[in-house]
Amino acid sequence: MPFFIQIATYLFCGVTMSVKIIVGYLRLLQRVRQHYHLEHLSQQKAWADYWLQFSQALDQELEQGFDLHVYTQLLKQVQSTLSRPVSLVLAEHATLQDVGLIGYLASTSLNLQQALSLLEQYYPLIFKQTNLEQLKIVEQQDLIQISWGALYEDYREMYELNQALIFKIAQAIIQQHLIPPVFIQLGHVPNFSISYYAQFYGCDVTIREGQYCIGFSKQILRARSFAADQHLNQMLSSQAKQSLQHADTFEHRQQQFKQKVMGLIEQGLRHQNEVIQHYVAxxxxxxERTLQRQLKQYQLNFQDILDEFRLQQSQLYLKQGRALTEIAELLGYADQSAFGRAFKRWTGRTPKNYRADLHQD
Structure with missing residues (x-):
């Protein structure tokens, strides 16, 4: 199945949807790429521009981060060469430094309990501009549960990678055989057998649409970190707090709210059992009135966000070769004609012409 391999920027709401990740993720992907001798992937014409952006960002150690959409597309291309989930392969090669400040905070924590607490507080720093989902840590009787939402199915590989990295961070902190998690929950149906994940984590794996989760027994929380340094940890925590405050801008909150709405639109279109705006609200x-007021506060418009999502998804579906009737249904249109009119309004071309141009390219 072909993937969405061309970036286009459309300004419907005055802002673009741009999520950045720290450069450590690039170093991790490059390590795996070299280990498996995958340098030839950049020679494939359709992906050359993505790898060029990747190489430039890696060389320059970009402070502003790297575009998450481009990164996920590279993960999908690398996945096409692997016989196991790319998320698990990358996690096996990961170090604490790959997750940046979070890794240093974790390694200098007194124990795993403090490390997880800091992870919850500063998890947004993994994403340089806009955090995708809020990470939550809840303690229950004999269990500690780490979970986060999964609104965007297109970021499935990234969700899986972050879940695997949390597990690897816990392993690295206590420098001993980590008692397997009590359970692992995937938020999207994976492209591989569940057995791969069960073997990696050493526990049962279930699926619950929309939420990733990892549960540890509380008995490992007091396991002391091999590199505990409270003075250094406090200094790093202060630095992390300043970084979060610096990132808390109107544009940050605007994009965060827009992404949340867009993710709920994706969910609502999958269910299609009620009016989409009512579902999101x-x-x-x-x-719905409160939702409109919240959108206005962020200088956003619901119909513009819906159009932007439908445009992005329709281009993806057309590249995948899906029938126009199927695309119309997936995007919540009454029929193929309604979808065709909307697509031409957005792009100036009919869906058939757009697809013909793709084949010509």
Whole structure:
């Protein structure tokens, strides 16, 4: 199945959807790429521009981070050469330094409990501009549960990678055989057999659409870190707090809210059992009027966000060769004609012409 391999930027709401990740993820991918001798992937014409961006960002150690969409597309290309989930392969080659400040905070923590607490507090720093989902850590009787939402199915590999990295961070901190997690929960159906994940984590793996989760027994929380240094940890925590405050801008909150709405639109279109705006408002525990007021505060418009999502998805579906009737249904249109009119309004071309141009290219 072909992937979405061309970037296009469309300004519907005055802002673009741009999520950045820290450069450590690039170093990790490059390590795996070299280990498996995959340098030839950049020679494939359709992917050459993506790898060029990747190489330039890696060389320059970009402070502003690297585009998450480009990174996920590279993961999918690398996946096409591997016989196991790319997320697990990368995690096997990961170091604490790959997750940046979070890794240093974790390694200097007194124990795993403190490390996880800091992870919850500063998890947004893994994403340089906009955090995708809020990570939550909840303690229950004999269990500690780490979970986060998974609104964007296209970021499945990234969700899986972060889950595997949390597991590897815990292993690296205590420098001993980590008692296997009590359970692992995937938020999207993986492209591989569950057995790969069960073998990696050493425990049962389940699927619950929309939420990733990892559960540890509380008995490992007091396991002392091999490199505990409270003075250094406090200095790093202060640095992390300043970084979070610096990132807390109107643009940051605007994009964060826009992404949340877009993710709920994706969910709502999958269900298609009620009006999409009503569905989104309900998931946000708000009325439609309240939702409109919240959008206005961020200089956003619901119809513009819906159009942007539909345009992005329709281009992806057309590249995948899906039938126009199927695309119309997936995007919540009454029929193929309604979808065709909308697509031409956005791009100036009919879906058939757009697909013909793809084949010509």
């Amino acid at each position: 309900k998931q946000l525990h708000a009325s």
